Amino acid sequence: YESKRLKNSAHLFKNTMQEGYLRNVNIEQALRSAIENREFFMVYQPQISTQGAFYGVEALARWNSPILGNVPPDAFIPVAEASGQMPALGRCIIEASFADIKGVQQALGRTFYTSINLSARQLLEPDFAAYFIGKMREEGIQGVWAALEITESLLIEDVGSILPLLQELKAHGIKLSMDDFGTGYSSLSMLRMLPIDELKIDKSFIDTVLLDKGAQQMVQSIITIGKNLEMDVVAEGIETKEQLDMLTHFGCDRFQGYYFARPLDKEALADFIQENHPYM
Ligand code: C2E
Ligand code: MG
Ligand code: MG
Numbered sequence: 001y002e003s004k005r006l007k008n009s010a011h012l013f014k015n016t017m018q019e020g021y022l023r024n025v026n027i028e029q030a031l032r033s034a035i036e037n038r039e040f041f042m043v044y045q046p047q048i049s050t051q052g053a054f055y056g057v058e059a060l061a062r063w064n065s066p067i068l069g070n071v072p073p074d075a076f077i078p079v080a081e082a083s084g085q086m087p088a089l090g091r092c093i094i095e096a097s098f099a100d101i102k103g104v105q106q107a108l109g110r111t112f113y114t115s116i117n118l119s120a121r122q123l124l125e126p127d128f129a130a131y132f133i134g135k136m137r138e139e140g141i142q143g144v145w146a147a148l149e150i151t152e153s154l155l156i157e158d159v160g161s162i163l164p165l166l167q168e169l170k171a172h173g174i175k176l177s178m179d180d181f182g183t184g185y186s187s188l189s190m191l192r193m194l195p196i197d198e199l200k201i202d203k204s205f206i207d208t209v210l211l212d213k214g215a216q217q218m219v220q221s222i223i224t225i226g227k228n229l230e231m232d233v234v235a236e237g238i239e240t241k242e243q244l245d246m247l248t249h250f251g252c253d254r255f256q257g258y259y260f261a262r263p264l265d266k267e268a269l270a271d272f273i274q275e276n277h278p279y280m
């Protein structure tokens with residue numbers, strides 16, 4: 001019986017792997033025409049400061065494929081990277097974000113921070129900084145209102161070659177944010193070496209922070225590290241008032257999560273800002 005069960009589960013595993021592979025092949029193929037056909041759009045999740053004021057947004061990519069339906073970014077970004085389509089998709093994301101945000105800012109007559117997620121491949125493009133700064137200028141967005149979110153794994157690959165690029169972005173006022181902090185392998189010395197302005201505590205810690213002493217200690221340690229290195233600390237994935245209260249008590253600087261708002265399209269974002277947070 002045991003061996004039959006093992007055989008079955010091995011079979012199951014193989015099937016899942018095969019399905020995963022086929023799904024990635026489908027995604028890869030569908031991606032090829034998706035940029036041209038304008039199947040991507042951006043949504044914007046509000047970030048709220050400790051006083052409850054609207055601070056800015058994180059831009060998140062969405063793909064509505066006529067063949068595959070809605071594909072989440074966790075599924076298509078890695079495939080875009082692996083199949084060499086990330087440079088084109090990355091530019092499409094940056095340009096759509098700047099255009100949307102400029103529209104919302106002009107309509108409301110106010111500026112706010114906009115964070116854009118970067119994938120490893122984008123930072124390895126030799127002309128990335130020049131491209132990003134050029135686009136920012138074209139759209140009339142000032143560097144001080146722009147932030148880039150990078151992940152730990154990205155930096156580990158090649159800190160030395162990425163550092164000058166990060167410094168160039170910083171020289172233009174662009175803020176740098178370390179996303180999903182606590183899940184990767186970055187060392188403290190690396191963190192100190194890099195011109196990072198803010199740490200984003202990964203959602204997995206927030207999910208369990210009320211129940212799990214270990215998660216609480218992790219979160220408090222991350223906040224202490226951030227404070228000591230003069231970085232802001234942002235909590236993502238806040239879903240309840242209790243989580244918000246605990247994170248506020250721990251000294252977190254800003255919050256993002258369904259408790260405040262889901263990622264919103266640009267029209268809903270403008271409404272959110274006006275209805276909930278008309279003043280800074
Ligand atoms: P991330 O950058 O860590 O983004 C946070 C994710 O958590 C988003 O998922 C957001 O919708 C979700 N989230 C925020 N608050 C809550 C909450 O209270 N509850 C729950 N359950 N979820 C919450 P999303 O949009 O599916 O994105 C997933 C990941 O895909 C992102 O994680 C990021 O790594 C990547 N991604 C998304 N858009 C882009 C993009 O434009 N470029 C790149 N390179 N990666 C992107
Ligand atoms: Mg992010
Ligand atoms: Mg994150």
Ligand code: MG
Pocket residue numbers: 180203
């Ligand atoms: Mg994440």
